[in-house]
Amino acid sequence: MTTQQIEYFLQLSDELHYWRTSYKVNITQSVLSRQIKALEEELQIELFKRSNRKVELTPAGRFLQQQWKPLMEKMNAVIQYGRKIHQGEGGSVVINHPGSISYDMLPDLLSRILAVFPGIKVELVQSKHTHGIELLKAFEADLCYSRHQYNDDFVVSKLIREDSLALVVPVANPILTEPDITAEALRGEPFILSTLTDGETYQLRMEQIFTRYGIEPDIRFESDFGSMILSLIEKGFGVSVMPLSYSLANHPGVRFIKLPFEVPLYLHWRKNEDNAVVSNILQLTAP
Amino acid sequence: MTTQQIEYFLQLSDELHYWRTSYKVNITQSVLSRQIKALEEELQIELFKRSNRKVELTPAGRFLQQQWKPLMEKMNAVIQYGRKIHQGEGGSVVINHPGSISYDMLPDLLSRILAVFPGIKVELVQSKHTHGIELLKAFEADLCYSRHQYNDDFVVSKLIREDSLALVVPVANPILTEPDITAEALRGEPFILSTLTDGETYQLRMEQIFTRYGIEPDIRFESDFGSMILSLIEKGFGVSVMPLSYSLANHPGVRFIKLPFEVPLYLHWRKNEDNAVVSNILQLTAP
């Protein structure tokens, strides 16, 4: 049984058409026909019911389609990662992070990496919608900064620091300092927030703040990109609450008013990391 | 890439010896050498570091060994199950169950299965140590009776009935009826219990009973096999608390004293079952 055969099978089980499938996978129809037949024979499972005009999955075929799809994805991800381990210092590392550390912590880390391991490629991703932990488990990310603590047998979480939160307003806004912030002063101000995920530490902290100031936020826009939010604030579309570290972006036209609230920043990585490059870089995150 | 090659790799990564491995997998050493090399070439990953005297896994090889082992197991389990689906009415069903339903519910079910699907083989297993839900997920069991309710995206739980519990004593024992049961009467009586798993509904119920009667059980023997426990009781090794349905075993020399406590019996199966045979039998479980 060849992984190729399984790929052929998966493609054919989507297309349900030999000639079209054979075209898509760049083989002739005769090869596809025979490969599928060989697969069926080896497994001793009839995968398709084919008349000369129609191709259908059998129940067993449908089952294997469902089961094999994620299995082959995992298989490929694992091989991909094995290759990264093999490449060693010439390899690459994927770091997932929230936008708020783009201006201090992350540049620091990158310059340290550059100094110690000049051969390593670093890929930075910001993916909030998929939980970082899922990226780690699927080997799609190697290090993951986030505001939320995970607990898992495969992932290690470590508290890095606490970031102050700040009310972010346009420079022209009359609100001056933290004690001035009241529901009154903010009434009518639309809020622009980062896309919030239920149950996240970050969201809970947000709710806490709004409760503290007696605000029922009027949320008009959401974005996962901090600079987008800053831009919207500058242009007068509303105000936001963001980690104070965004002030280091020096975005013009906005003002940060520090609030007496903090959000934690965690670093996550796989327990038993096999990639020496990742382990090395992990050393550099806590100098 | 062939699944065979991966199997060769896994074997070799355990043995770390070409000739011995080739002997074990029934090929010549030259074939093994070339197959491994072909695998390495296709993956572009160096799997082993070999001098002429020693074979070692590279870090990438070690990683792939760890990842591939469970992946190939899953792969094989899935194919196995696909074959069962293919076999249809000539196939087989694995039912996991506690011993206590061996005397009423299970024989009833089996005779119904025999009547409606005479071609189906039924395999009965009693595995308490592995949680039933794991068996279901790994396709090692198809239906699972248990005293514990699971909640999962892949498994459905249904309450079947409540079974009364009973104090089981040797016939000669002077304890007569439930109201007589006191810590006094049971003092000094060793208890024989089924092997209890932490957090299980069944264990919680047991603790509840002992608390109710003010007993601190002196547990001398444990067994997962009801008939073993009954036998020990008969021979005067102690007393036990068991589901009343064990009385249907008509084991000589023991007496059942019904207690005002019950334990639930659940049936579990995979959501989205693909095996028609299993679905059919599932119909028969709730006539």
Next chain:
DNA sequence: CTGATTAATGCATTTTTTGCATTAATAAGC
């Protein structure tokens, strides 16, 4: 009934795999 479509198959060719024998390299024994 005819033509179009589509999966299967016979056949010659190419590619791959296999087993045997041998080689090259190394470690251990004397």
Next chain:
DNA sequence: GCTTATTAATGCAAAAAATGCATTAATCAG
């Protein structure tokens, strides 16, 4: 330091498998 035993790699010829082309057989649409 030399010899021997061990072990992975490799050359080679035979066997097996895969491939592409052309054709066939079956079925559906008009």
